[in-house]
Amino acid sequence: MNVIIITGRTTEQGTLVEDKLTHDYFKSVNYCELNKEDFARMGLKEGDRVRVKTDYGEVVLFARKNVIDETHIPEGMIFIPMGPYANQVINPGTDGTGTPQYKGVKGIIEKTDENVIGIPEILR
């Protein structure tokens, strides 16, 4: 499925930002959040994984549907918390500003049986 990728801060990620080498931090950044309809359309259930691919890289993440009912992610968009997983797929190009494009990157997501790798493995 074609998606627009948005990255950003979450409270959970923020509270663990000085605990980077812990399992809790790993859990706070290794997922993507989808619209409920998209989640159902892809046949996903909690705990399933998706592969996110862009022109700049790919990464396997846990899939979550909107965590709070009153909030809303539009169809065709996914949200990844800022951090090492999101940075595998964002656009490193800066258009001369020196700042990468962390938001609004086009990508593709598909269901996968592959595992989500750990933070030390990302650096290998």
Added chain:
Amino acid sequence: MENVTCTFCGAVCDDLYFDGDEFRTKDFCPLGEAKFSRKKRIEYPTIDGKKVSYEEAVERAAEILHNSKRPLLFGWSSTVNEAIRLGVILAEKVRGIYDQCASVCHAPSVLAMIEEGIASGSLGQIKNRTDLAIFWGCNPVEAHPRHPTRYSVMARGLLTKGRADRKVVVVDVRKTVSALMASHFIQVKPGTDYLVFSAMRALMEGYEDAVPEEVGGVRKEKLIEFVEMIKSAKYITILFGLGIAHTRGHDRNVENVIKLVQLINRYTRCILQPMRGHFNVVGAGEVAAWECGFEWAVDFSRGYPRFAPSEFTGVEALLRKDCDAALIVASDPAAHFPRAAVEQLKRIPVIQIDPFPNMTTLLSKVVIPCAISGIEAEGTAYRMDGVPIRVKKVVESEYWSDEEILEKMLEKVLKLRED
């Protein structure tokens, strides 16, 4: 201790209670509570993973920087101005690049402000005067949790007495938790902020015919209503985040909102406030500007400062393989830079100064632990509105402060240059 200052986000709250003996907190937000909690620390300095003394680590770091052709000195937004000042001087002496976390954060906004200027005010003015707060592309409930209660939404000010006196609009591509505190939520399509600002400028000036029926996913009638709401407010604050600065268009998006603010000021009063992230990311820019004239992306390789974000930010310098060593202070680029930039960071010798182990620690040759600024070391920081605030030492520590470490490193570098 009363009136403790939190050193997490750019709101730099200075009205908190912290008991340093028991690590007990009162009135902190979840981010501040986590900041003022006991966590795993880097226990001692290391070179290639082997324990060494502070003196040995600093000496080895100085040698790496001195022998490098163009080291990158990056980070700085989570330390105090006194340490940042030494960092800028060190960058000049080793003919390196000074860059700071803004370059992966609000630097496009600063670029736009350099071009256009900014109508600004303090957070106090926002609290006392704002009757229309517009949060555009930011999520303060998760990133600056006390900002709405202390300043921008529920705060009781002199002229605006609280939530009932304020209209609150959230504009975003997704309905965030911050949208739940708003009286109006406007959902725009990703990457269309520039178009929406342009349409609002046209509507402000009465060119309704020039605006199509829908702009960025927003119906024209809704935009007209929004513009009328702005015109009828007495004091508007637009608080904006990386939703504008991190999408395609970067600084041009911010330039357009600045132009909108200039236009609003012909009818009423309006200010703009970027929601800056780390507690002293403003200081990492301001201090560099005092020292060398530029806030970030400064190259000293020719012996004088040159500013070019397209070449001298951390990400650009790494992507181009333009730096052959790195000193990382109070930051974690291995976790927050794009994959391709981290690949280059893995190839060069990295020196890290940080209180906590993080992803950059895993690829660093020299690791120097430090005292936590604002908890174990004092100094000065700039809040997101540019107001300087003293941060306190509230816990005793054996760790050297960033300032002490950098002072010794600078001495060693100067000695190596003499030799």
